[in-house]
Amino acid sequence: MLSDQFLGQARAVIDTPELEASPALRKLTDPDAPDYQRFALTDNGVSPMAIPGNPGTAYTATGLSHQASGRPSTVAGDHLAQLEKRRHKLHVHEYGPRWADIEGDGELAIITFGSVTGACREAIARLAETGLAIRLVSLRLLAPLQAKALAQALQGVKRTLVVEQNHGAQLYRYLRAETDLPGDLLSLAQPGPLPLKPGEIVSAMNQLNQEQAA
Amino acid sequence: MNDPAPIDLPVLAARDYKTDYKPVWCPGCGDFGVLNALSKAMAALALAPEDVAVIAGIGCSSRLAAYVNAYSFHGVHGRALPLAAGLAVSRPDLTVIAAGGDGDGFSIGGNHFLHACRRNVNFTYLVMDNSVYGMTKGQASPTTEEFAAEEAEHVRLVEKEIARLDPAGPTPTDDPDPPNEPL
Numbered sequence: 417m418l419s420d421q422f423l424g425q426a427r428a429v430i431d432t433p434e435l436e437a438s439p440a441l442r443k444l445t446d447p448d449a450p451d452y453q454r455f456a457l458t459d460n461g462v463s464p465m466a467i468p469g470n471p472g473t474a475y476t477a478t479g480l481s482h483q484a485s486g487r488p489s490t491v492a493g494d495h496l497a498q499l500e501k502r503r504h505k506l507h508v509h510e511y512g513p514r515w516a517d518i519e520g521d522g523e524l525a526i527i528t529f530g531s532v533t534g535a536c537r538e539a540i541a542r543l544a545e546t547g548l549a550i551r552l553v554s555l556r557l558l559a560p561l562q563a564k565a566l567a568q569a570l571q572g573v574k575r576t577l578v579v580e581q582n583h584g585a586q587l588y589r590y591l592r593a594e595t596d597l598p599g600d601l602l603s604l605a606q607p608g609p610l611p612l613k614p615g616e617i618v619s620a621m622n623q624l625n626q627e628q629a630a
Numbered sequence: 631m632n633d634p635a636p637i638d639l640p641v642l643a644a645r646d647y648k649t650d651y652k653p654v655w656c657p658g659c660g661d662f663g664v665l666n667a668l669s670k671a672m673a674a675l676a677l678a679p680e681d682v683a684v685i686a687g688i689g690c691s692s693r694l695a696a697y698v699n700a701y702s703f704h705g706v707h708g709r710a711l712p713l714a715a716g717l718a719v720s721r722p723d724l725t726v727i728a729a730g731g732d733g734d735g736f737s738i739g740g741n742h743f744l745h746a747c748r749r750n751v752n753f754t755y756l757v758m759d760n761s762v763y764g765m766t767k768g769q770a771s772p773t774t775e776e777f778a779a780e781e782a783e784h785v786r787l788v789e790k791e792i793a794r795l796d797p798a799g800p801t802p803t804d805d806p807d808p809p810n811e812p813l
Contacts, residue, residue: 439668468701468717468724476696478704481690487651488696611730 436514448472453484455498461505501548507560513555523547524625525570527539527597528579529555529587536579539617550621558587563595569620576626577621583607600628643719644673647699654693661691662760666758668698668727675725682725685714687734690765691758694729708738709747711755718753726753733763735773761791 445452445464454475456463459603463484468472475486481495482488489495520540528536534555540550553569570576576597578588585605593599602624606612647669655661672682674798682700686692688707703713714728728746735743735757746755763769772792 466701468683468721469680471678474679474699474701476702476704478696480704488693568748 425561436487445470445473454486455484455501457484457501458499460508461501482510484497485581495543511557511562515562515565516569517552517556519552522551523574524548524621525551525553525573525576526579526586526617527553527555527576527591529558529570530581531581532581535614536617537613538614539621542614542618543621548621548625558590561591561594563589568594570598575624577602577604577617577624579604579612580611581606581608600624611619642673642676642679644669647672647679649697649699651696655690659690660760661694664691664756664758665694665697668694677725681723683717683726685710685717685726685728686729687739689731689734689763691731692729692734707732709742710734711739713741714753715746715749715754716750718751722752728753729756729757730758730762731756731764732759732773733771740772762790
């Protein structure tokens, strides 16, 4: 039983996990780069960084709105240009297959994220014993939502249960706002402190399946 | 004779350590004096601008970061000290200067101040203490004197100013007439 207390107080010797190299790009600038602009507007939104010690490229990093050079600015156009740059950078970044854990197949699906994923896996195993095949999509990247990849992952799905641990069904509402989910939908949102139990997820999935079959 | 070859070192004046940005400070503000003194000190020490990092908090005085010709960070209220400490530890080749005001340093970042003293990492901390939150128009700060605040804010200040923290100075019990009893 992996309770919080067990995780907090137990001791274990493990091998160093092998982490995938980060696919993020960080270009460094050359010494004395002419007309260096720390926050230059570029095609992929990434601009070369100057690190302290690099001559001729000192700049100010500020939380204030700023120009491409880093110079603080109160001009609305500068503010908008940098907002666009940051959004663009996140949207064109190639996130690869790590945006979600996708498991199983079938016309029924569960979408979830975070620590509820374990309870969902257990529910899916129990439902498999009753003959129901469930597809799991556990999001690792919430924003920007990978809507195209999500649609592909849900191809052929007729009923989807969105499972999350919060009172406002935030993931369900966010998904509905950002994209069109296929087929019939049901939200299972429950606040803490008690964790979601696999049995509750099984019940919700059976309810969705029977209601729509009726 | 083996005369060393002359080295062509650029000689920078104090003004070379300032950016061309026009400070947002009010006329007569003491922060101008701090900027002047800092740029003169950098010139006197002949520091290469690229080897200096100015890490500031938020507030009028923290704008100093943008006015110094150096790598500078102006970003998180009260958090200049942990950033500066991290930078100084990881890059001992740099001259690290933290800067900010009394609100930034003793209220929002008060805990960082204590830990910066305790860790004693090699960097310089400039506090521009004007005893008031200036940028947000005059609220009492941790160093506002008890009666000054009543006048400035027309409200009764329910707390005393913090004791002036001087890790190298006398403890309050050494002073027969302490300016402030610790709360």
